[in-house]
Amino acid sequence: MVTLSVNGVECRYGSMKVLSGIELEVRTGDFIGIIGPNGSGKTTLLRSISRVLKPHVGSILIDKADVYSLKPLEVAKKMAVVPQDSTVGFNFSVMDVVLMGRNPHLGRFQMETPKDVEVARKAMELTNTWYLADRSVHELSGGERQRVIFARALAQEPKILLLDEPMSHLDLINQLEIMDLVKGLCVKNGLSVLAVIHDLNMAARYCDMILMLKDGQVFALGKAEEVLTSENIRSVFAVDAIVRKNLVTNSLYVIPLSPKRNSCEKKGTVHMICGAGTGTLLMKALVDEGYNVTAGVLNLLDSDFEACELLKIAAVTEAPFSPISDKSHALNLEMLENASMVVVTAVPFGFGNLRNLEVAKEALKRGIPTYVIDDVPVEKRDFTNGEATRLILELKEMGAIFVKHPYDLPSLLNSSINTSTVPAEPTNLAGHLK
């Protein structure tokens, strides 16, 4: 059943139009996330629904009644709001603040009844704020205060809950607890929720539907799979992103790539010899730095191969757990033709992947600068009776550059391509992993 409908809403601040043509239906038990860049109109939409900013055009109906024709107290019985800013003007106790949520249900001059106190207590238990009951709201941390405001909204016993960035002050565990709580209330109690959420992964994980706003208009509305596509994210947030399905939570997850990727492309091609996850972070950092990256030979299902898929890196592959075949080896050698640099990570070597070191040797023969990362000494990851160690030593003799730490590599590569022009930007992998 539709509890809230937004019909062709246009909102203005003075003469500035900030929302137009907004259409939305919220049904009993829906959890709808509103996403969009700063200034796209998310808060304004919540303001217009919560009776703060009357639309210039269009209407907002709760249970078929226009919110602007209802009295504020009537609206407050049906709809509660958790605003972005959770400051409380007066120095009330937490219990008093939560009890304020009962005001719409009290008659004029009527004191709270034991039932009201009971509802408030339950809301506080759900939000883990009961232990704060006697404290002054002014003494609370931002996260505690946010949970108290949440409790006040629940004490209102609304049918519709509007949340404006409900997680902005919360740490990870509190974010998950609040989102689990809200979701549970939607599913079990039929609460309808409309929430502005910045974290696209949280929106994907918890919301039944997502409304994506751009420049005050609906850019997309639908299930996470329909709305959170790489194309939509690029169009609306101007960020390249990889979108995948999380096998554990079965929800989508979004990995934004650094905007740098768009701006400084084609610094050259780095061919990676890696495997077993030793190349993943480095590949991500190099892609972010604007390098074209290739890799080979990787076994299918190897975590570095999965990283190649996510980062859209071309890789030569071999069947799972199979040694490098002549064909894959030849393809790996072919990849050298486009490589301006080769990087050998501190991957363990067995007889299955030993041929990758032959490719590094070939790179040096062709005069391609080759970097060997040896943060783990080769002897410790050599499972070829010393053959890999011998080949790595040979690379050194042929002029390979040894790098103690993968963090150092991007700035080293930058300086090598910039030596004849400007000094290299200080870049390190740690910066990319923040």
Ligand code: ADP
């Ligand atoms: P979002 O929540 O998506 O960041 P807002 O709804 O807060 O976006 O703002 C939408 C647009 O309206 C922005 O351009 C913002 O500058 C403008 N705006 C927001 N509040 C006001 C206000 N009180 N007066 C004038 N303009 C405002």
